[in-house]
Amino acid sequence: MERNTTVIIVVMLIVGLGIGGGIGYYAAPAKVVEKPGETVTVTVEVQPLDGKTVRIGDIQSTDVGLETETPFVESILGPDINAIAAKLGYDVTFEFLVDSAASQAAIHLEKVQSFKAMDIGLVIGGRWSSQAQAALSYVNENNMLLFSPSSTSPILAIADDNLYRMCPDDTVQAPAIAEMLWSWGIKAIIVIQRGDAWADGIYNILEKEYPARGGVIAERIRYAAEVTEFSSYLQTAEEKAQALVAEYGAEHVAIEIISFSEAVTMVTQAKDYPTIYSLMWFGSDGTSMTQQFVDDAPEESSHLKIFSTLAAPAASPKYTALYDRYYALVSQPFGYYTACTYDIATTLLTGVLETQSTDPSDIIPLIHDITFNQWGASGWTRLNEAGDRYASNYDIWGYGEGPDGEVTFVKYGLYDGTTGKVTWYSTGVTTGGEETAGVTPPGQG
Numbered sequence: 001m002e003r004n005t006t007v008i009i010v011v012m013l014i015v016g017l018g019i020g021g022g023i024g025y026y027a028a029p030a031k032v033v034e035k036p037g038e039t040v041t042v043t044v045e046v047q048p049l050d051g052k053t054v055r056i057g058d059i060q061s062t063d064v065g066l067e068t069e070t071p072f073v074e075s076i077l078g079p080d081i082n083a084i085a086a087k088l089g090y091d092v093t094f095e096f097l098v099d100s101a102a103s104q105a106a107i108h109l110e111k112v113q114s115f116k117a118m119d120i121g122l123v124i125g126g127r128w129s130s131q132a133q134a135a136l137s138y139v140n141e142n143n144m145l146l147f148s149p150s151s152t153s154p155i156l157a158i159a160d161d162n163l164y165r166m167c168p169d170d171t172v173q174a175p176a177i178a179e180m181l182w183s184w185g186i187k188a189i190i191v192i193q194r195g196d197a198w199a200d201g202i203y204n205i206l207e208k209e210y211p212a213r214g215g216v217i218a219e220r221i222r223y224a225a226e227v228t229e230f231s232s233y234l235q236t237a238e239e240k241a242q243a244l245v246a247e248y249g250a251e252h253v254a255i256e257i258i259s260f261s262e263a264v265t266m267v268t269q270a271k272d273y274p275t276i277y278s279l280m281w282f283g284s285d286g287t288s289m290t291q292q293f294v295d296d297a298p299e300e301s302s303h304l305k306i307f308s309t310l311a312a313p314a315a316s317p318k319y320t321a322l323y324d325r326y327y328a329l330v331s332q333p334f335g336y337y338t339a340c341t342y343d344i345a346t347t348l349l350t351g352v353l354e355t356q357s358t359d360p361s362d363i364i365p366l367i368h369d370i371t372f373n374q375w376g377a378s379g380w381t382r383l384n385e386a387g388d389r390y391a392s393n394y395d396i397w398g399y400g401e402g403p404d405g406e407v408t409f410v411k412y413g414l415y416d417g418t419t420g421k422v423t424w425y426s427t428g429v430t431t432g433g434e435e436t437a438g439v440t441p442p443g444q445g
Contacts (some may be wrong), residue, residue: 013096024402025323049354053093055358056348057115059098059108059125061150068330068338070098075329076322079341084173086180089386090353096345101125105134105196113170116142120354122362126163127337128227128260129153129198130225136163139349145360147348149340152285153201157386159252162360164367164387166340166347170198173284174205176255176309176394176415176422181282182213183306183422184441186254188244190237190276192218192266193258202258202284203421218244230266245275251442254280257306258264264292283308288397289335289409289431299406301399305439307412309394311336314379322377333409340389343376350374393417400437402430412439 039394061067067225073096080095095122101108108131115123116138123139126132126148133155139146139162148165179191189210193199199222206215219240220234244253255276259261263283270277281304287293288308293301313319313336322342326334350370351363371381382390396413410428415421430436 006113013152013211013408015290020178033234046091047090049092049358051091053095054122054352055095055097055118056345057111057120057125057175058098059111059123059127059131061127061131062103062261065127066098066248068102068332069341071329072302072338072341077345078340081345082286084346085303088353091187092353094345094349094352096124101128101131105130107270109134109138112138112146114143116144118248120161121145121283122348122358122363124149124341124348125149126151126165128196129156130196130200130400132156132163132165133197136161136224143360145348145364146172147344149344150285150337151198153198154205155197155201157364157388159308160363161387164383166344166381166383166392167337168389170202170205171385172391172417173211173309173311173394174202175200175358175420177282177284178206178213178215178397179253179309179420179422180309180413181210182215184254184280184282185252185292186215186249187252188216188218188281189254189256189282190240190244190256191217191236191256192223193223194260194262195222195378196225197203198286199258204254205322209407223396228262230269231272232274234266234269234276239277241275243281245279250278250396254282256282258284260286261290261292263287264290264296266296267293267304267306269302270304277304280304281306283301285310289333291332291345293399294407294409298399302401302407304411305398307396307398310397311337311389311414312393312395312414313377316377316379318373319379321433327432331414334377341375343374346376347371347374347381388406391417396422396424400428402432402436403434410436410438 055333060066065124072094078096085092099111112135121144123146128148129151132148132151144445146163151165152170154169164337193203223233265363285305287306312385323334351366355362371383374381384390393413394415398412399408402408409431410429413422413424425438425442426440
């Protein structure tokens with residue numbers, strides 16, 4: 001008698017995370033069960049990463065950054081990411097290895113190379129554009145994915161490379177700075193800037209945007225990134241400022257600094273130069289909401305204000321909840337770039353689980369789809385063709401006294417990316433949401 005054979009294929013359905021389901025799943029060897037009169041073959045799909053730990057590199061730009069990044073990763077980011085994976089039914093653990101570039105581009109490259117030697121190809125880093133630029137060729141040539149939460153230089157807006165940025169580049173920020181200056185009634189500025197890719201990128205656009213509004217860049221003072229003593233640069237600025245004040249009037253002259261935390265030393269030394277210390281100071285995202293200004297130079301920072309642009313996160317319950325947790329943890333505000341770090345982590349989570357791979361060449365093709373479909377802590381995470389965040393509004397942060405009289409971060413205004421206009425707040429708002437003294441530009445009172 002002829003034997004009847006029935007083959008039954010059982011496939012586990014894997015639910016995708018928004019862009020399609022279960023890429024990269026492998027079939028286990030078929031298990032054959034023989035019974036009288038039939039043979040049943042059962043094929044079960046398994047997840048290649050089941051029971052494994054996925055390691056992701058996380059490089060802070062400075063050693064100071066470790067003070068907040070380490071507790072953030074240990075108490076918020078890591079637990080949240082692993083909780084999401086578990087809720088989705090994956091037996092995968094994500095581990096973030098936090099390190100520091102010690103303020104140096106060359107050290108950042110070394111850290112990237114060290115992660116590669118550890119077979120880690122997914123890295124959150126390049127937080128300074130100079131650091132991202134130094135590592136760019138290496139990550140491209142060695143199949144790595146470098147995802148930055150805060151690099152903004154337009155020089156790095158390159159399509160089809162392995163550097164992605166969760167923040168807008170300075171083709172948006174520089175016009176915001178120009179409009180901030182002009183809306184305050186500033187007719188002439190002295191620019192003091194770092195000599196690196198990030199600051200050069202801002203300046204190269206600012207030198208077109210500000211004069212287009214009628215302003216004059218009277219002096220450009222460029223210092224090496226490793227400089228820690230600014231007396232000679234400040235003396236040059238002092239002499240130029242004296243001439244500009246005589247020509248335009250003090251209320252129409254300002255200092256524009258394009259710097260990072262080294263500017264804390266700069267503003268402390270500026271007290272010895274009466275002309276520039278009497279002027280308004282403006283900055284950029286590099287001087288916005290920097291704790292060292294409050295800790296090490298509160299008097300000088302409050303006096304100079306240092307109005308600085310910073311991309312504004314979209315208001316949402318998600319952002320507010322994370323803000324509250326972060327502030328309770330480190331007693332500092334949950335800033336835009338920290339929110340972007342969180343969103344990078346969720347993007348990588350989705351990419352890894354969707355592909356069931358840690359290979360950047362598998363994950364990179366999905367990045368644009370993942371970010372397009374994600375509303376993160378910082379808002380809609382959609383990226384442009386260069387792999388950078390689409391434009392956003394910019395808050396104008398500075399330093400001033402809060403309701404309790406202590407120097408803190410104060411939001412003084414907003415640049416609307418849609419209208420291209422700045423609104424200054426007559427009542428400022430601290431990071432804790434308390435109202436405090438705001439500002440009124442000259443001639444608008």
